[in-house]
Amino acid sequence: MESILRIARETSFLEQISTMYQLGLEMEILGRFSNHAGFDGVMIGNKHSRFHLEFTYRHGESAPRSNSKDNLLVFYVPNPLEWEKTVRRMSDAGFIQKDAINPYWNENGITFEDLEGYRIVISKESWDR
Numbered sequence: 309m310e311s312i313l314r315i316a317r318e319t320s321f322l323e324q325i326s327t328m329y330q331l332g333l334e335m336e337i338l339g340r341f342s343n344h345a346g347f348d349g350v351m352i353g354n355k356h357s358r359f360h361l362e363f364t365y366r367h368g369e370s371a372p373r374s375n376s377k378d379n380l381l382v383f384y385v386p387n388p389l390e391w392e393k394t395v396r397r398m399s400d401a402g403f404i405q406k407d408a409i410n411p412y413w414n415e416n417g418i419t420f421e422d423l424e425g426y427r428i429v430i431s432k433e434s435w436d437r
Contacts, residue, residue, distance in 0.1 A: 315360075333383065337351070379427060383430055408429065
């Protein structure tokens with residue numbers, strides 16, 4: 309199956325969250341919508357990637373925080389210089405470095421948390437399977 313993956317989640321902080329992810333992961337806005345059936349949204353990614361992220365805000369509602377410290381988006385960045393740049397960008401964008409609950413990620417990368425408790429791992433490993 310050939311497809312594009314969209315990972316979508318609701319947020320109470322649409323502009324702040326979408327900006328954090330854009331800056332930290334070096335992504336761009338691919339699209340946005342406003343007041344579509346009571347929702348605003350932003351899709352970010354890279355034009356040539358097979359995935360993108362969507363953040364939505366439902367008017368008049370508060371989105372829940374992450375309910376698990378093991379809800380992870382994992383990005384494999386095996387090039388040491390690119391890995392260091394990405395880690396720096398994540399901190400500069402406002403992500404907070406956290407210890408992972410799975411020790412594998414502490415040994416092979418750095419885990420960051422956004423302002424709603426969702427976590428992103430920047431792994432030093434490559435995925436070549």
